[in-house]
Amino acid sequence: xxxxxxxxxxxxxxxxxxxxxxxxDKQLRQLVKDLTDTMIDAPGVGLAAPQxxxxxxxxxxxxxxxxxxxxxxxxxxxxxQQEGDEGCLSIPGLAFPTPRAMRVVAKGFNMHGEPxxxxxxELLARCVQHETDHxxxxxFIDRMDPEQRKAAMKAxxxxxxxxxxxxxxxxxxxxxxxxxx
Numbered sequence: 209x210x211x212x213x214x215x216x217x218x219x220x221x222x223x224x225x226x227x228x229x230x231x232x233d234k235q236l237r238q239l240v241k242d243l244t245d246t247m248i249d250a251p252g253v254g255l256a257a258p259q260x261x262x263x264x265x266x267x268x269x270x271x272x273x274x275x276x277x278x279x280x281x282x283x284x285x286x287x288x289q290q291e292g293d294e295g296c297l298s299i300p301g302l303a304f305p306t307p308r309a310m311r312v313v314a315k316g317f318n319m320h321g322e323p324x325x326x327x328x329x330e331l332l333a334r335c336v337q338h339e340t341d342h343x344x345x346x347x348f349i350d351r352m353d354p355e356q357r358k359a360a361m362k363a364x365x366x367x368x369x370x371x372x373x374x375x376x377x378x379x380x381x382x383x384x385x386x387x388x389x
Contacts, residue, residue: 210242211249212260216372217299217347217364221258226265226343229279232321236266240277240319243268252297254335256342259298266319267339271332278326281316281340285309286333294334294348300369304360306348308334 215221229236239262247255247268256267268277288310295303312333314326328336338348349360364370 210238210245212242212246214246214250214255214259214297215261216369217296218371219261219298221261221263222298222342222347223345224258224263225345226256226258226263228265229317232279232317232319236264236279237319239264239266240268243277244270244275247297250297253331254339255297256339258342258345265343267343269332269335269339271328271335274332276326277319278314278316278324278336278339279319279321281314281336281343283337283340284313284315285337286311290330290334292334294338296338296348299347299349299364299367301367302360302363304349304352304356304363306334306351308337308351312336314340 243255253271254269257264266279286309289307290310291307293303294306311329314336318324349357
């Protein structure tokens with residue numbers, strides 16, 4: 209099992225847009241395994257590479273007993289919206305109402321470079337949007353209205369983990385900094 213430390217709110221890697229994957233190689237397959245193992249161990253329903261300190265456009269998900277990953281995703285979102293509580297492994301123990309599109313069609317690649325299309329609604333749609341936001345340096349609290357975001361930031365500052373230093377781990381050639389759904 210390759211469980212890695214998850215970067216927490218405040219780590220600059222979470223606010224940095226990830227680079228597209230160009231090499232569908234052994235290192236990418238190891239990254240997908242590390243993401244999957246860490247997500248399941250957490251437990252979570254999704255985890256993006258930046259949450260492990262890796263600045264590449266790849267995430268894993270585990271929704272309704274469906275385990276998968278997506279590399280270099282592009283999204284087509286429905287106009288219909290959903291509102292529901294959302295949390296993040298990088299903001300542990302907290303969840304807040306966050307608006308999202310009800311349905312998503314995500315196109316990208318698997319870890320072998322083969323094109324895939326992922327379609328989903330409700331929780332899967334929320335997860336795919338949340339993880340793709342991570343790849344763009346966006347956190348779910350950025351999607352909240354200003355009043356709710358202010359309350360969320362207060363709760364984050366009061367969390368016992370807030371301000372914890374990031375571990376400096378450099379065991380991946382794609383790793384960029386020190387410490388997701």
